[in-house]
Amino acid sequence: MKRLLRMSGLASALALSLLVAPASAQASPDRAAAETAVEVEAEIAASEAAMIDEVTLAASGCGSVCDGKNPQTFKIYTSYGNYYTCSEDAITPKSGSYTYYKSDATGEVELRYSPRCRTAWARTPSRRTLTIKVDSRHLNGNHRTTMIEYSADSLWTAMVNDADLEARACFSPGATSPGYRCTRWW
16 A cells, blocks of 8 residues: 555656756746745745655655654655655554544544655544654664654654654554554555
8 A cells, every 4th residue: 555655656756757847047047036045945944844856755755864754744845845744644544444443432543644755653542641753764664763642742753764664653542541542554
């Protein structure tokens, strides 16, 4: 499924690159474009954004640049003035009839995935105070990284790179029922 999502994104980026004609030479950029470039560079310097061209984004996502970033606010610029946030195309992955969503009387969590950014994060629709986390591992099963949040502070975790990796979302209701309950790896 991830390969199909990645191939779809790559095909879109290639089609876009064929439709865009080379820009004609201009004497100088207009003032608005210059201000936008300065603003974008400031966001990138502040680690609030990254510049990644469409073809690279389609082929490998945003990679480890997105590790630890907020899927709602971190911007992926493909050119000055043109950006995405990874939450814009996010899905809750499914495999057959199994939905990557866990629910019981103590809480709930779901794994979110951005096909464009190739990132994953945990999200809870629950307003209970829970610890939620997203685990990332290599395809050989070795742990890569974990992002943890407390749902009283946030309803989602920071992102983890999920390009050619696996992720799962987990929650722990705390003292009422110790331990983590997790989705399957995806």
